[in-house]
Amino acid sequence: MAQDRQEPPAKRFKAAPPGTQPQSAAPPAHVQRRSLPISGARGPLLARLRRLDTAVLIGETGSGKTTQLPQFLYEAGIGQPGVIAVTQPRRVAAVTLAARVAEEKRTELGKLVGYTVRFDDCSCAQTRLRFLTDGMLLREAIGDPLLHKYSVAILDEAHERTIHTDVLFGVVKAAQKKRKERGLRPLKVIVMSATMDVDLFSQYFSGAPVIYLEGRQxxxxxxxxxxxxxxxxxxxxxxxxxxxxxxxxxxxxxxxxxxxxxxxxxxxxxxxxxxxxxxxxxxxxxxxxxxxxxxxxxxxxxxxxxxxxxxxxxxxxxxxxxxxxxxxxxxxxxxxxxxxxxxxxxxxxxxxxxxxxxxxxxxxxxxxxxxxxxxxxxxxxxxxxxxxxxxxxxxIQRCNLASVVLQLLALKIPNVLTFDFMSKPSPDAIQAAIDQLDLLGAVTQKEGQLVLTPLGKKMAAFPLDPKFSKAILVSPQFHCAEEILTIVSLLSVDSVLHNPPAQRDEVQAVRKKFISSEGDHLTLLNVYRAYKSVNGHKGWCRENFINGRNMKLMAEVRAQLRDICVKLSLPLESCRGDTAAVRRCLAHSLFMNAAQLLPDGSYSTVGSQQAVAIHPSSVLFQCKPACVVFTGLLRTSRCYMRDLCPVDAEWLLEAAPEFFHRKLRTAKS
DNA sequence: GATAATGCC
Missing domain, CATH: 3.40.50.300 (P-loop containing nucleotide triphosphate hydrolases)
Known part of the structure; x- marks a missing residue:
């Protein structure tokens, strides 16, 4: 293959999240610290940042911005009293960065320097430099939209534009403005990014200055x-x-x-x-x-x-x-x-x-x-x-926004349709999310404003897709909360089923014993029960092509969700062998994802009359149940339903009578 | 009639 040699690009490259690579032998942290390019710029950088409410910091690979800047600010007394938050899109980055900075400050991790990620809070009342995932800070904002405890919010890796970072942009911007209006302590916002999207960031934050840091690449x-x-x-x-x-x-x-x-x-x-x-x-x-x-x-x-x-x-x-x-x-x-x-x-x-x-x-x-x-x-x-x-x-422009809209409403944003997004999702996408939340009974109109219902408020308490929160919240009616907690937890982590393509036949043979004719959700429940019965034995996982890591994660999710249920005083019962109760509960939460078997043997969604098929990974792949609900649709070569559960059509009517009557009318006309 | 990028609360 012929290839032309090109000049190396004039552009520099974006930094990888520091600390995510395996550590090699390196000099002690406090020795290395001074050689980073950012060190030379310390004085002028601090002088500028001290005066600014908001700044956009562009740092290249190896500029040391993420580890050094928070320390500089702290040492210079900027943002005292208060906590300096540094957000990261990924957990490992938050954890390893905090460890690195604690080492540089020669303090015990979790005291002056700490981190907070889901399932792992290593911080205390004395923590002044706090690394957290952006999703974590967002969760915190639901309880405290003005982010009172923070004096500085540093949003790192902003160019990745994760859905959480994008919502956070709006949250910190609003918090900053409100705190100013109310004469509260100011919130300094620092957006850190690689060499991209610079103008967009600056414009969004009312023309905030852009500061460049030299890197090593x-x-x-x-x-x-x-x-x-x-x-x-x-x-x-x-x-x-x-x-x-x-x-x-x-x-x-x-x-x-x-x-x-x-x-x-x-x-x-x-x-x-x-x-x-x-x-x-x-x-x-x-x-x-x-x-x-x-x-x-x-x-x-x-x-x-x-x-x-x-x-x-x-x-x-x-x-x-x-x-x-x-x-x-x-x-x-x-x-x-x-x-x-x-x-x-x-x-x-x-x-x-x-x-x-x-x-x-x-x-x-x-x-x-x-x-x-x-x-x-x-x-x-x-x-x-x-x-x-x-x-x-x-x-944020490529996703179902039901979860985001629920969060915004929980943050008491007055009008989600006009929320100040850096890159606005289409009004259709926001409306579709509102419609979905309406169907789930999470929202209502009050004095011309969209607000959460009591059910919606409870839904927002769960770190879940709203339809899964709904499943948990209706499960007591069917006396199957324990089972639904398990199923929802399994669905909210990466698949616990390992499917190496090379061992397809072997996988199928070994998985037979878990399969339930009542669909994928109950099959997953069987897997979980078997896993529990052997206490998560590693060899058992390997033999059965079960991903033990995801199973452990799922168990942590389940414990967290169960805690929230207890706080909400939800009665937690098990339906034991009554699997129909579980399916009925799923019908009541996934009813907007329903499909019916047509006379020609194909499937069509109940709402939008979309032609769909059963995904080959489903245990129902070769079956033809008359009516199913599913967790989601995915189009690859065809439009596939994933994670199916056979239900009675009457259950759907009983779950959302208005929705289905309306659908029937539109189908006729 | 034939198969699922990544990440987080």
Missing amino acids: HPIDIFYTKERQSDYLQAALVSIFQIHQEAPACQDILVFLTGQEEIEAMTKTCRDVAQHLPEGCPRMTVLPLYASLPHSQQLRAFKPTPEGCRKVILSTNIAETSITIAGIKFVVDTGMVKAKKYSPDTGLEVLAVQQVSKAQAWQRTGRAGRQQSGVCYRLYTEEDFEKFEEMTTPE
């Missing part, structure tokens, strides 16, 4: 293909082996692909090809990397390879931000990503392979130059690259 050579590639997998394969035959064996390759199946297939192909290489060629270790891969197998990607052997990592976009692998010399970027879109009119989530944005391509490229100079092969032409979108569409 090794140069990266970029190669584009001369011609457009019709098959990016083939192109990737060619690139991998071209690099393999030319470059020294110690230099590792990171390849960006789109999903599990593709990666597993490519892993196999590469391993096969590597078997038949000419004499003198280095050996090759091919390692897949994606989120649903069991932890132990993910760890293999971090292990250094023995001398004379090259590591080739085939990864999803997990390696773009969440996971940093040391020693990558070559990045191969297919330019493709699997990402979710949402259309409010159909309520459909669409998971589709699409082109990355320019920002995303730069992010991938940057993974090559972290410890040494690197090379990035882009498997598309430069002309095509120029046509890529500048930025990835923020998540």
Whole structure:
């Protein structure tokens, strides 16, 4: 494959979340601290920040902004008295950053410097520098919209534009304004980002000044293909082996692909090809990397390879931000990503392979130059690259907003339709969310204003999608709260079922014993009961292709949800063998996701008459129940229902009579 | 009739 050498880009690259990579041998923290580029700018930086209410800080890789700036502010007495909050999109980052800063300050973690993430609060009344996930600060804001305890809010990794960060922008902006109006202590807001979206951030925060920090990034050579590639997998394969035959064996390759199946297939192909290489060629270790891969197998990607052997990592976009692998010399970027879109009119989530944005391509490229100079092969032409979108569409414009709207209402935002989003979701998307909350009985109109009902307030107490909160809240009526807690917890973590494509038959055989003819939810319940009966035994998990890590996480979620139930005085009963009670409860919470079997053997959703099919992963795949509810729709090659539960049609009518009568009318007209 | 990017409360 012919490739033109291009000049390295003038742009620098975005910093990976510090601390998320495995620690190598390094000098003591307080020794290293002074050599970071930010140190030289300390005086002028503090002088500017002291005067500003809001600032946008652009820092490049290795600028040290996340670890140093909070310390500078604290040491200079900026924001005293009060707590300095630093938010992160990911838990590991919040935890490791706090640990790093505590070490630099030579204090015990959890005292002056602490962190707060779900299930793990390592902070106390003396904590002044507090690292938290953005979702955590958002939860806190529901109880205290003005964020009284904080004097400074630093929103880090803002360019990632997670749904939580985007809502937080609006929350801190409103808190800052209200505190000013009421003559309270000011809230200083500092938005930290990589070299993207700068103008947007500044404009949103009323023209806040942008401060640039110098970084350290090794140069990266970029190669584009001369011609457009019709098959990016083939192109990737060619690139991998071209690099393999030319470059020294110690230099590792990171390849960006789109999903599990593709990666597993490519892993196999590469391993096969590597078997038949000419004499003198280095050996090759091919390692897949994606989120649903069991932890132990993910760890293999971090292990250094023995001398004379090259590591080739085939990864999803997990390696773009969440996971940093040391020693990558070559990045191969297919330019493709699997990402979710949402259309409010159909309520459909669409998971589709699409082109990355320019920002995303730069992010991938940057993974090559972290410890040494690197090379990035882009498997598309430069002309095509120029046509890529500048930025990835923020998540808030690609999601079902039911959860967000519920949170905004819990924050007592007067009008969710005019909430000050940095990037406004479409009014249709917001309206669809309001309609959904209305169906669930969470909202009502009061003096021309949309407010939460008592049920809605209870729903907002749960860290869950509103339909799952509803399931829990109605479960006492069916005496099955314990079962519903289990099911909802299982559905709100990554799948506890491990499905390695290579062992498909084995998986099917071993999973038979859990299968319930009453659908996926009850099958999951069986899995949980079996897991409990062996006390989560590791060997049992392995034999049964159960992801033990996700099971443990699920147990933590369940305990948290159960606590909330206790606080709300919900009677927690078990229905034992009465599985119909569980299905009835699911009918009462998932009724807007219902589908009926048509005479021709296909399915159609009850509301929007959308043609749908049973997802092959469902235990009901080869069955034809007359009427089902499902957890969600996903369009890949077809429009699939996931996590199905057979229900009686009468249950649906009993659950939401108005909704179904209305639907019937529209169906007739 | 044939299969699910990532992350968080």
